[in-house]
Amino acid sequence: MILTTLERVDAAAFAEGTGWEPKPEGLCRGEVCVPAPGSLRDDGTVDVERAAERLGMPIVHDAEHGVWAIGPGTSTGRVLSTATAPDPELIDRDGNPFKLSSLHGRKVLLVAWSSY
Amino acid sequence: MTVALDVHPEHTHRWIDAARPDDPAAAHPSLIDTRHVTGELFGFVNIPMAVWIDETGTIVRNAESASIERSPLRDMEVPDGIPERMRTMLTEVKAIPDHADQYRAAIVDWAENGSDSPYALTPDDVIARSQPRDDATARATACFELGRHLRATLDDDGDAAAIRWWKEAHRLDPSNWTYKRQAWTLATTAPDAEENDLVQEAGEVYGTSWIDDVLAGGGGAHYTLEPDL
Incomplete structure (x- = not known):
């Protein structure tokens, strides 16, 4: 997740960018919730550094360009913390958005490839 | 469904077209992950x-x-008379x-x-x-994303900014070949080339190249994450 500030980050934006939804009970992804007191502020913003610390997410800063990147969580020690498939928004050949969840109800063999 | 991990969508088009994703006999979502x-x-x-x-x-x-x-490269005879480095590459591919x-x-x-x-x-x-993930591999992901973002958003020094962060991603997670191959290809393929440079001799930019890192990782036998069937 790319950020241009660590202040006043909206909870919905944090959820969209990291896959972890800030809730009163903690930071949640699928059926997994990690207690994270103080991460979700009363005004609906997220204390990014506190949330990242709770999830074991590294924060990398490019000071020259004023940009931060938040890495994925490490709290489980595995890439997957749940077997519920994530739902990234991808694009098709013509640039149209495509959600993986649109294929619910069908088996999906998701094959990664590249042109390089 | 297929997903191309490629920062340049246009690089994927000829391959997507060749797969004919709209052919009723083989219809499938053919997507791109930039x-x-x-x-x-x-x-x-x-x-x-x-x-x-x-x-x-x-x-x-x-x-x-x-x-x-099965890739035909696995069964090819390594021809005589080719440069030693190319011989090494083909041997490790096999x-x-x-x-x-x-x-x-x-x-x-x-x-x-x-x-x-x-x-x-x-x-x-x-x-x-699923793959193990520690602080180094998670940090590598952040570094790759930072490089990708800067390359996409900076007008003049985007390439230089990306190379700096992608080098760090490679150092932190040397087993991530998509991070490496993406970066190497962009370093050695001419901007107007119709096909990517798959040899990926990007040592001048990144310090090492595909064959250097394959050998450092123990050779072709350790190159892929084999299915545990």
Whole structure:
């Protein structure tokens, strides 16, 4: 997740960018919730550094360009913390958005490839 | 469905067209991931890799090498008289393990038998078998994303900014080949080239190249994340 500030980050934006939804009970992804007191502020913003610390997410800063990147969580020690498939928004050949969840109800063999 | 991990969508088009995703006989969603986010989310560290997702949206098989057809490169004779470095490359390519027949058969079994297939894993097994992730590999993901973002948004020094962060991603997670191959290709392919430079001799920019790092990792036999069938 790319950020241009660590202040006043909206909870919905944090959820969209990291896959972890800030809730009163903690930071949640699928059926997994990690207690994270103080991460979700009363005004609906997220204390990014506190949330990242709770999830074991590294924060990398490019000071020259004023940009931060938040890495994925490490709290489980595995890439997957749940077997519920994530739902990234991808694009098709013509640039149209495509959600993986649109294929619910069908088996999906998701094959990664590249042109390089 | 297929997902191309490629920061330049246009580089994928000729391959997508060749796969004829709109052909009723082989119709499939053919998608592009310009941020490598599926690598982060599913654990793709090389290509081809795949995950299996059932009708409820549950992953039933974690990311692993997903060749379904034996590459002709595995069986080619390394010709005499070629440069030693090219000989080494071809020799290591031939050493890459091949489980194409078994993996294809497993896919068919799952397609026919669903959750009764022995290849469909429980959620606990899927999580346990997924790639390990520690601070270094997670930090590498952040570095790759930072480089990608700067390359896409800076007018003048985007390439230089990306190279700096992608070098750091490679150092932190040397086993992530999509991060490396993406970066190397962009470093050695001419901007107006119709095809990518697949030899990826990017040592002048990144310090090492494909064959250097394959050898450093133990050779072609250790290049892919083989399916545990």
